[in-house]
Amino acid sequence: MKVGKRSYAFSTPSHIISTSTIAGPNEGNGPLKDYYRLILKDDKFGEKTFEMAERKMIKYVIGDALQRSALSASDIDMLLGGDLLNQIISASFTAREYEIPFVGLYGACSTMAESMALGALLIDSQNATKVCCTTGTHFSSVERQFRFPLELGTQRPPSGQWTVTGAACNILACDGRGPRITGATLGRVVDYGVTDANNMGAAMAPAAMDTLTAHLHDFGRKPDDYDLILTGDLGVLGGSILRDLMKEKDLPMGDNYFDCGTLVYNVDKSEFQGGSGCGCSAIVFNSYIYDRIVRGDYKKVLFMATGALLSPLSSQQGESIPGIAHAVVIEN
């Protein structure tokens, strides 16, 4: 059922019946290392290229999430997925390995929430009973596509974030165990004119504010109504911009707000503002956060992944960076 302008309350909530995550070596040294299903020692995962490794990571998490839910690919109605690489080759080529109808998405780093919102909408319609949501990124494939080849040794500016090497998958079902997705708010494309491709947090924070205010308004809620509000990968700087923007809207956020980009690393000099990339919010939500929801530490969570919708070419042509944020409510 539609609620307000942009939100949905589900009469048939989707259960997140299983999740799987894989993390790169750097992420595997981070504070959430005990929560990932697999941590890579070799960041090429035995493959020849970083792109092939990214694909193999997504293949792993889909297979593992299926296995953990005791389902086979043929039980799944749809695979919803995307990634950051041009033409989302990581998700598409992986879909080739599973004979599941595939809906390719592009929401940049918002992909995990985009797929979960869409999956929950489709399950609520009773047109689907089981949906598989997946995404992932690889630091090295993303760096060379969006910025510079690693071999150049280019210096990173202090506003930069570190693209997470990791992939995650979760399986939504109309019944069964697991936390439920009870609502969703779809994002609009918002652009405050930020042009610095090394300051994604600032570019995405306005989109996060836009979706969050719409969400709270549509449902008649306040930030405090959630045990946890979790943004995708705004990083340290972007997260504090979001706090400021929400304060201006008279909806200040308290200690219940965290950003996946700041949770995924022991944020220090080398990662600057924390993590980013589709894989960032995907591995944080589907490991540590999911576990805490299952354990009952969090009863009501707003998971809102954010995406910066630029391309290197749009920046070269002088464009600013539009952002988007999709949000899902998860309850236990």
Added chain:
Amino acid sequence: MKVGKRSYAFSTPSHIISTSTIAGPNEGNGPLKDYYRLILKDDKFGEKTFEMAERKMIKYVIGDALQRSALSASDIDMLLGGDLLNQIISASFTAREYEIPFVGLYGACSTMAESMALGALLIDSQNATKVCCTTGTHFSSVERQFRFPLELGTQRPPSGQWTVTGAACNILACDGRGPRITGATLGRVVDYGVTDANNMGAAMAPAAMDTLTAHLHDFGRKPDDYDLILTGDLGVLGGSILRDLMKEKDLPMGDNYFDCGTLVYNVDKSEFQGGSGCGCSAIVFNSYIYDRIVRGDYKKVLFMATGALLSPLSSQQGESIPGIAHAVVIEN
């Protein structure tokens, strides 16, 4: 309601209440020139770059389709769209202009059918009442991204297709006038190992066969049950491969089968196998075909857009070209 393994029959069918199309100068000399809403004389549409022109085309068709349906952007629940450019900047940046919740898709040249299938699923669920579906391509932006800069004057092989400069939009609504989307079949990613990026028709034909056979099986239909089966952009060669593949499956197709790639041009030497690109099936379906359905010439149409899910990088790394095809049933 799910039908069979991969198909859906809609109890609340979506009406395609309005469409809009824009075509480039070359397409405007083609056989369907009387059916497009606007034909560009200047293929840059007054913009500085081809990419900006592509964006402006998509902006035009969304605005025009809204106007033709007497709706404003705020009436639309979701904008479903994508394109061929890296990070789907054409669709994303255009979404910035309209304050409609945006679900970014990537299905390569299958995007028009992907968005319509998804839109119809969401309307069937009654979570959405009005959805806007859009896509577009520009010959020159796509050529330089996927193949070579035009300035190089590279020769095209005889198996090559010509990326259509054009964009289209249609608006789906739970009630109102216009042809109805009564069913859909989602595609799987299929790869027969074709590696020639200049022979997209051959790469996509197996995916078209896979979706078409699944569709016919799920609904218990034969190819003859449709007045028209319309594939996206297999071109002359790909279309004949599909005919062969369907014959092997004991489901031969008759005179009711056409491909948008062969309809969009007076296929001659320069376009070789006909048109391709997201814009190809989008402008053919939403102009000429839509008009004929409305007029009653066609009562039952299967529109199945096909996409080749490669990227230049996947080809450089030696990968073959996976294809996908999504199908929607349109009845009047």
